[in-house]
Amino acid sequence: MKTERVADTDVRYRRSGDGDLAVVFVHGFLDDQYAWDRLISRLTTPGIECVTLDLAGCGDRDTADGPYDYDQFADEVGAVVDALDKPFVIVGHSMGAAVAELVAVQRPDRVRGLMLVTPVPLAGVHLPDEMIEQFRSLGGDADGQRGVRDQLSVAFPEAELDRLVATGRRLRPEVIRALADCWNTGHPLGERTSAYPGPVLIVRGEGDGFVTEDMVDNAIVPHFTATTAVSVAGAGHWAHIEQAAEVATRLDGLLADALGSEGVPAANSTRPQGWTNAFAQKSADAFGEAFTEDVVLEASILTRPVEGRDQVKKVMGAASAVYESLRFTRETVNGPRTYLEWEAAAFGGLPIEGVTILTKNADGQVLRVAIHHRPLGAALRFSAELRTRLAGEIAADHFHQS
Template identity: 45%
Template sequence: MSPQESDCQRRHAMNSPATKAPTVVLVHGYLDDGAIWNSVRTVLDEQSVPSIAFELAGMGERASDQGPFTLTRWTDDLESVVRTTQGPVVLVGHSMGSQIAELVAARCADQVRSLVLVNPIPLAGTHLPPEQIAPFQAPDLTLDAQRAFRSSLATAFPAEESDRLAQVALRVAASTIADTATAWNNGHPDGQQPSRYPGGVTVLRGESDPFVTEEIVSSYVTPRFPGAAAQTIAGAGHWAHAENPAAVAAVIGSVVDAAASDSTDGRPADAWTSAFEERTEESFGNALAPNVRMEASALAKPLERKEQVEALMAMASSTYESLEFVRKVQDGPRTYLEWEATAFGGFEMKGITILTRDDEGLISEIAIHHRPLGAVVQFAAKAGAPLTEAGLISADYFTHPEGE
């Protein structure tokens, strides 16, 4: 687990009851500012939905901030906002802001309940050739030119808002503009693979957007999010949130309602089974509470340090040649998972895993029972030995004294 991920989860665990309604965090795009979300926020406020408009460094009220101006820097900044937001979050990003929102959602998956991408630039970037990206790297900042720029990509961009943003753009340093355009054009390496964010995703696109086209969304955005919902915003181009704020706010409100009503009961099992698919310490760590305690038939005594549980589960999951969760029973905070597996050259085994969640929906207690006895012996020997040799878990956890 990276330091950013663990810190984010620790802060979330300390600050946010699972029953708290999500806060909407809104991320603007290229040459815009946080105030572009004002019309959407007005509607959300009428629905008693709390919201925060995040301002990107180098733009808007932060035009005087120093660089670097990269997706990584903005992601670090936004993560800090999410960390200090009490309770769960719904992240909403527009255009370039969608790239940043997705990266933060992946880092703080346990706090970010859902992700809404508005006219999203693919995380992998657009990779426009030099002659096409040049006008974005060094745009004409005169009022008429900025009006023309927005009207060329929009259907109903409010005139007053267009003039206001033209003044906002004038305050942005030329080098910042160039770096910003280069950042979204080049994208992020994570965009070349399925998204690391496992939660719900809604993709909104203005029906007349000539820049983020339907083909771009269907080819490069939604396929990276299994089960993503895609909607079209009528009467809008690239700035759907400014052109039809009521429609965009309605979708965000629905996402918030769904996130607020989503019970935490099923989350531990989903996170646990997903972790077995990824087989990494990070994936198990995302599911575990900081004070997790683990018992298992292959252990002589409980593990009570999170990093040890992560290491053991990553090692154990990698030993399975096949694993199927065949039955699940939910009883309040406890989830009972029955499974069947093969390991160690086709050795067949069965077992039951009991997961107990805390108030955050994170796994605080684990009990794993294998059968037959040979499975217990082999796991203690073959999964325990590498961890002991690496100094991660001492040998006495895998050695059962006589008479016990």
Template identity: 30%
Template sequence: MSDLHVTRLGDHGSPVVFCHGLFGQGRNWTQIGKALAADHRVTLVDMPNHGRSAWTDRIDLVAMADAIVATLDEPTALVGHSMGGKVAMLAALRHPELVSRLCVVDVAPVAYRESDEFGRFIDAMLAIDLGALTSRADADAALAEAVPDPGVRAFLLQSLRREGDAWGWMSNLQVLRRDLGAIRGWPDDVAGTYDGPVLWIGGGASRYVRDEHRAAMEALFPRVRRATVKGAGHWVHSQEPAIVTELLTRFLAD
């Protein structure tokens, strides 16, 4: 897989790599990354098919995990949200010698049931006539019916970039739409355990981390500790950055 675009913050301390979720970019973690950079060497990664990283012809969580590991040259703490959390878990399971500790944010090592939500988001994004687009506000209005939450729309529109007079999406929407099943899924042939420390952060109002997922998590990550952020939804780190920063600060200092 092609090289990944990264942003580095901080010049001393232990290394920490952040893996964002679907539709995101490394910069989604900038606020928290900057807060940790006083004591850690922080790397914010644009995942494949997102941001400024290369596009591929298919979505493969294992290949993405190996691409993240290829950026590591010493044991490193991995932090991953949603899709990035699955990638970080697979990286730890496949290359435990290079993962010093793991933080998984609002996702579990399970195959989720099919949902129309993300597919609806992508369909609405693809339906925008970029050639006729005159402003970001027009794009926001075009998404309003399919994506009624203004915060989610703002997040999705971070991937809309203008270069000269041309607008384009920084996410590989066609492939992401086709391969949503791979992102929702979990590889069948995952073996072994990761025996390092694991922090599992979930949003109290999110459906992605439930009590029924605990057995699957503990089977693969026996040293897992769970923290629930009350009132937060799936994008926990965006909704409650101060709480997530505090949780990570303590976890990385243990």
């Protein structure tokens, strides 16, 4: 572990590990960079360097000058990323998730992934005055800060709870007011679809009463083009602390995609970032690396399975091009099977929903895909469209006849 400073600033950052891919962590409201230590200690991905820092006004920089807003924080974290001068994955918690997104948007050539842990929307939460005032007035109030953490957590380790309450108590009241206004008001870029096109992993604690399931579904997932949203049992708003091992496993998966099969960061222009991002690319080749040679595709839009990597690639590439929009709303992993719930639109806004089940081998490649579409009318129309698009490439009797 070593600490370095961004030239001509008071921004210091810690570096641990040695690799060609940096993993940069951005803490949330009232927290500090050490809140990530439980998660970092449980990561198993080789070839990465983990980097943490305190935002202005927080942690060891509690006397730093403002302004304490998203643009200032993105400039600080961005300066650290630039000093590292290597490809990176960025991870943000709560308020820090918005900062992480802004940094990713500004560096599309080097960012390889974005992980948002119990994120607040970049557009802001917009609590009414009486509710946001409860957060704005937490300066110097250790009991109040402990109460907020107790209310929004499920399994906060007592020692870490005590440490973070002591950390938060040091923050100046004017800083806390500014931070609360920052995440409550949001940033103008939050009002439109994110300019970051790469893979986004959203991790929410099931017991989080602040970043709710509805908030993720309606304000976070639609903001991006290639998302996977997962819920962590036994966790609240600080999932990375409450269930550090589970969240580390999720991050290891994102890092494996970012590093690629050769164990080195792949170029953004050519590297497909897993199953969900293959849909965003709408290319048959984007699915290829995920499949075994003898992969089998079953689907409610098919009358019989399609077999073999080349054939399945063609079907999946054509199918992804039919969708006008598609977002993955839930993910559950049970042994070799991954269950993905999704919502899509096609044919001028016709809604389609479904569940995809991926069965993987020991190397993580997909050997069987089962896709269930609904409603029936939309599934039949989708099948007919694929039969037309794949004429001469996939036998017509694989599809339903109109």
